[in-house]
Amino acid sequence: DAMVIQNPRYQVTQFGKPVTLSCSQTLNHNVMYWYQQKSSQAPKLLFHYYDKDFNNEADTPDNFQSRRPNTSFCFLDIRSPGLGDTAMYLCATSSDPGQISSPLHFGNGTRLTVT
Amino acid sequence: GQNIDQPTEMTATEGAIVQINCTYQTSGFNGLFWYQQHAGEAPTFLSYNVLDGLEEKGRFSSFLSRSKGYSYLLLKELQMKDSASYLCAVTDSNYQLIWGAGTKLIIKP
Numbered sequence: 001d002a003m004v005i006q007n008p009r010y011q012v013t014q015f016g017k018p019v020t021l022s023c024s025q026t027l028n029h030n031v032m033y034w035y036q037q038k039s040s041q042a043p044k045l046l047f048h049y050y051d052k053d054f055n056n057e058a059d060t061p062d063n064f065q066s067r068r069p070n071t072s073f074c075f076l077d078i079r080s081p082g083l084g085d086t087a088m089y090l091c092a093t094s095s096d097p098g099q100i101s102s103p104l105h106f107g108n109g110t111r112l113t114v115t
Numbered sequence: 116g117q118n119i120d121q122p123t124e125m126t127a128t129e130g131a132i133v134q135i136n137c138t139y140q141t142s143g144f145n146g147l148f149w150y151q152q153h154a155g156e157a158p159t160f161l162s163y164n165v166l167d168g169l170e171e172k173g174r175f176s177s178f179l180s181r182s183k184g185y186s187y188l189l190l191k192e193l194q195m196k197d198s199a200s201y202l203c204a205v206t207d208s209n210y211q212l213i214w215g216a217g218t219k220l221i222i223k224p
Binding site: 040041042043097100104105106 | 119123145146148150155156157158159160163165200202206210211212214215216217219
């Protein structure tokens, strides 16, 4: 089945220690998104790619970086995690950059805990 | 600013019907989505509305009134597995997806 896969499912890292989260997709979608979601809050868009075009949200901290080496893979790098970065990180894909009628397909998420 | 309002939490009984409301104030409108999210898991797509009226899909239905900036998700014949958060999201005129914080639905036997 075509899907979006995130690894790892759970990640614990120490304050200030860099961490990389990965996402892969077999849907061949042009658009990939990274969201941060804290408990009982709305998902917050960090950035997205339309093919190789990178789009950073204005309020995404510089501490967060992303790479998309090819259509299938996308990475989220947190250079110096702080305690406030503890959250669920969701990768999603879409065939429609305009997000009209085409829903997002989410991976299972990576639950990051910063200690 | 852009805003989506949903009740924080609702409780319903197994077998009953529940309606989850969503009101939005956004810069333009290009469609409204409902997603279901079980605790600790990713959201999954439930429904999409762009025209006024009711869209029915099995036990779930979604209604939209663009003039009122209002939508609801109707869940019938509730099952215990329907216990989850339900998120409303709107695509604005800049094709940005604006999310609500979700409504946590608790189903009791």
